[in-house]
Each structure stands twice: as structure tokens, then as C-alpha cells.
Amino acid sequence: MAKEVLLPKLSSTMDQGHVTQWFKNVGDPVKVGDVVFEVMTDKIAIEVEAYDSGFLIGRYVEVGEVVPVNTVIAHIGKADETVEKPSKNQTKQVVVSQPVEPTVVESPRVSTDSQRMLPEDGFGVRATPAARKAARERGITIEEVYANTHGLVRVQLKDVEGYRTPMKKAYVETGVEKIIPWTGIRKLIADQMSKSHATVPSVTINAEVNVDMLLKLRAEVLEKVEKEAGIRLSITHLLAYFVTKALRKHPTMNARALDDGIHVLPSINLGIAVAMENGLIVPNVKNAQSYSLVELAKAIKTQTEKPKKNTLLPDDLSGGTFTITSLGTTAVIDFNPIINVPEICILGVGRIVDRVEFDSNNALVKVKKLTLSLSFDHRAVDGYPAALFLSDLVYLIEHPLTLLVE
CATH class of the missing domain: 2.40.50.100 (RNA polymerase II/Efflux pump adaptor protein, barrel-sandwich hybrid domain)
Known part of the structure; x- marks a missing residue:
């Protein structure tokens, strides 16, 4: 049968x-x-x-x-x-x-x-080796052929052989137009972002944080942690650890907005956005609140390497409760991150910059500053509780040693 x-x-x-x-x-x-x-x-x-x-x-x-x-x-x-x-x-x-x-x-x-993840060639067009060879011999690109195949997943030799070069125009074009189809990961991201923007009344608040102590702490433990634990401690690892501590104090920020109400979760499933060539992927670390700093750093490293190694499982991307997305390696200082629905919060991290300000003795000093941008779903969180969470996070980052007396 x-x-x-x-x-x-x-x-x-x-x-x-x-x-x-x-x-x-x-x-x-x-x-x-x-x-x-x-x-x-x-x-x-x-x-x-x-x-x-x-x-x-x-x-x-x-x-x-x-x-x-x-x-x-x-x-x-x-x-x-x-x-x-x-x-x-x-x-x-x-x-x-x-x-x-x-x-x-x-x-x-x-x-x-x-x-x-979906394998990609060039701009997301997949093709057989025979098709690529034939395209090169004819002096055309796979993207040109793909644009005439009405969205086939893989360009075949017959598609190249059947392709006819369009008639020349009266003007000269410089370069070739590239078509990136709304398929695969790109379509999923487009759908998710459109849903978030259309359905969630998102508000973003920003706070500057002095990271001099954070950088000093990292410098002091960096070599020891790398030697003994085999992990190079990053600013993202430290920020993620402080986020879990702040979320424990403000549990209503660790939630998901579903049809039947706001689900406040006991476990912090911390998502870390990973930029890939074909889009943004957000694997998460389950039960992040249960890890030590070094354990959390290792878990984040494991999860964020999976997209690059093509070893992601559906469970790695589901069940997230809070997301961190960083543009710290770019020139961006602050931005408005879009919430990864159905989560209700996402924290954006900009680059570290030098600032000049007055110290307690009224003298000008140079300090390192970082801008944190918290976007939250205003249906589930009011502005004041969100501001308290961000303020406590800033305090932890500026006074990291306070965690020793928890």
C-alpha cells in the first residue's frame, strides 16, 4: 500500500x-x-x-x-x-x-x-555546473538567465541554451541589473519585518553608558579567560550577561506577546542577531540566566557559529524571549531596531565612541561611551518600566563589580 x-x-x-x-x-x-x-x-x-x-x-x-x-x-x-x-x-x-x-x-x-540555510550563488541564484559553464561560453550571466526562468530554484543547462539575449536598446547601459528574488531567507526576513512594523506599536528609547569600567574589566580578565576557558571574551558577551541580570530584576521585559495575552517567561532565551550574506539570523541561548559569564560566552559563541557552519536546527531559532542586535563594528552610534515578534523587546548596541565631559571635580576628562537603543512593544510594556530596565542595565555596565555582592 x-x-x-x-x-x-x-x-x-x-x-x-x-x-x-x-x-x-x-x-x-x-x-x-x-x-x-x-x-x-x-x-x-x-x-x-x-x-x-x-x-x-x-x-x-x-x-x-x-x-x-x-x-x-x-x-x-x-x-x-x-x-x-x-x-x-x-x-x-x-x-x-x-x-x-x-x-x-x-x-x-x-x-x-x-x-x-539555503545555499546561494552570487545574488541568491543557484545553477548547475553545466549551466554556469554554458553561460560563461555565451558571455552571459546566470542572473540574466534566472530573470527569465520565472523563479526556478536552480538554473539548468536547458535554461541557458534556451535563453535569448534581449534586443539592444538605443542607449548604453553601464553594468547589469541584479534581481534578488523574494525567496528563501530573504522572504522570511521581509515577512517578519513587515509583520512587526505593521502590527507592533514599537517605541525606541536610548541611553548612553560609560564603558570605561567595562573595558577595564575585560582587559584584566581577557588573557586569563582565553587561556583557561578557550574563549575570547567580547563586549557582546559582557553585555549579554548584564542583560540577563537586568531581566531577572525586570521579568515583565522577558516576555512574548501572543493572541491570548502577554506570556511572561521564567526562562531567558537570549537571542543574538547574526549578520549573514543572505540576511539576519537570530539563534538564541536557552536558559541564559543559569549561566556564568564564561559559560554564557561559550554558549553564545556556539550558537552564533551555527549559521556560518550551516548547522542550525529549528529549535535554535524558536522560543526567543529577548534579542540583542549589535552594529558596534560599524560607524553607527544608535538606531531603532525592529522587534523580533512575538518577543516584546530588542536591544540595539552601537559603536563605542570618545566623549569629553566633566568629572566629579568639574574637570574635563575623556571617556568611552556606548549608546543602547531599546525598542519595546508598547502594547505589552509602558514607557516607565522600559526606562527603569534600561537604567538598571546602564548601572550594571557602569558598576560591574556590584554583581560580586548579589
Whole structure:
């Protein structure tokens, strides 16, 4: 009997997805463990393996077509077996009514070696080696061919061979127009940012913080921590540690705004924004409040390296309660970060700058300053509590030794 292949639910927030690539065509043999298709979740792209062996005898979803989770998208069965094509977006639900024995529901089999972000060539266009070679021989770019393929996931040799150079215009163009399609990670980011901007009444408040003591503390422990723990302590690590301490004092800032209300969470799942070539990814550290400074630094390093190593799992991107995003390596001093919904707060970190101000003796001194920009969901947080949280965070950064007497 033919087995149904469903679009799997790969994260707690995923309610739909789309196939970005089929690795098996109708009629191809399939073995347990073979990668059948790649699906884009609401977080990342993941290759999904087969549960059953046989032949792919039906395929009902086109590349790029968005369907609900648990939709029947294919069948695996005997080579000569026929199956009835399911109705459009037909989904399967498991209904358990007074079971005699516990029912075991398996999670979708996911290739552990291939959990990754969508691979990209150039401006997000993927192509076979033969297609690239043919394009070079014809003096055209893969991007030009892609623009005429109506959003194919991978440019094939036949696409290059069938491409016709547009008629020359009466004027001379300098350079080639690049088209970055709204697909993959770029589309997910666009949807998330649009949703946040359209639905969340966000307010941003800024505070300058003197980081002289913070920099001194880092300098004093840097070599020792690196030698003994194998981790190079960064400003982000220190700020993240202070954020967890401030959130413990202001627990209502560590929350998610959902349809049924504001969920104030006991665990701090701290997100750290990571800039990639194809977009911004926010993996989070679960239960960050339970870590020491060095442990938290190690956990952040592990999580922020995953996008670069293509080893992210859906769980790494889900369940966040507070996000830190830093532009400290750029010329930006302050900015208005967009909230990573359904979280209710995000902290933006600018670059460290030199300032001249009066000290307690009324003498001019040079100090190092950093601007923190806190964006918050005004539906869930009022301005005064947000300002108190930011003020306490500033105090901790300027007086880091106070944590020794907690």
C-alpha cells in the first residue's frame, strides 16, 4: 500500500511551508534515508528524508508553492501502483480517542548532515555546473538567465541554451541589473519585518553608558579567560550577561506577546542577531540566566557559529524571549531596531565612541561611551518600566563589580 509523504511541521511556530527543491522525480526509486525534498520552514531550509522504501509514484506540490503543514505532497509505493491524487492542500490530522495503548508519533526524519540555510550563488541564484559553464561560453550571466526562468530554484543547462539575449536598446547601459528574488531567507526576513512594523506599536528609547569600567574589566580578565576557558571574551558577551541580570530584576521585559495575552517567561532565551550574506539570523541561548559569564560566552559563541557552519536546527531559532542586535563594528552610534515578534523587546548596541565631559571635580576628562537603543512593544510594556530596565542595565555596565555582592 502506498505511503503518504507529508509536509512536516519542523518548528513550534511553523504552520505552512514550501518545497524549495525536489531531489526525486516521479518513478525514481526511494530508500529509507534518501533525501526526497527540501522544505523552507518559517526559520530555515531543511532536507527531509524518506521513511519508506519503494518508488516515488506521485508528486503533487510544485517548487515554491506554499501549503499548510501535514499536506499530502507525494506518495511512495510500488512501481506499478496507482494512487488517487489528493485534493488541493489535503492535510492529515492524527485524532486520538481513548487509546488502548500509547500512540507513538514519530517526528519527520531530517538529514542531520544537511540541515542548513539555503545555499546561494552570487545574488541568491543557484545553477548547475553545466549551466554556469554554458553561460560563461555565451558571455552571459546566470542572473540574466534566472530573470527569465520565472523563479526556478536552480538554473539548468536547458535554461541557458534556451535563453535569448534581449534586443539592444538605443542607449548604453553601464553594468547589469541584479534581481534578488523574494525567496528563501530573504522572504522570511521581509515577512517578519513587515509583520512587526505593521502590527507592533514599537517605541525606541536610548541611553548612553560609560564603558570605561567595562573595558577595564575585560582587559584584566581577557588573557586569563582565553587561556583557561578557550574563549575570547567580547563586549557582546559582557553585555549579554548584564542583560540577563537586568531581566531577572525586570521579568515583565522577558516576555512574548501572543493572541491570548502577554506570556511572561521564567526562562531567558537570549537571542543574538547574526549578520549573514543572505540576511539576519537570530539563534538564541536557552536558559541564559543559569549561566556564568564564561559559560554564557561559550554558549553564545556556539550558537552564533551555527549559521556560518550551516548547522542550525529549528529549535535554535524558536522560543526567543529577548534579542540583542549589535552594529558596534560599524560607524553607527544608535538606531531603532525592529522587534523580533512575538518577543516584546530588542536591544540595539552601537559603536563605542570618545566623549569629553566633566568629572566629579568639574574637570574635563575623556571617556568611552556606548549608546543602547531599546525598542519595546508598547502594547505589552509602558514607557516607565522600559526606562527603569534600561537604567538598571546602564548601572550594571557602569558598576560591574556590584554583581560580586548579589
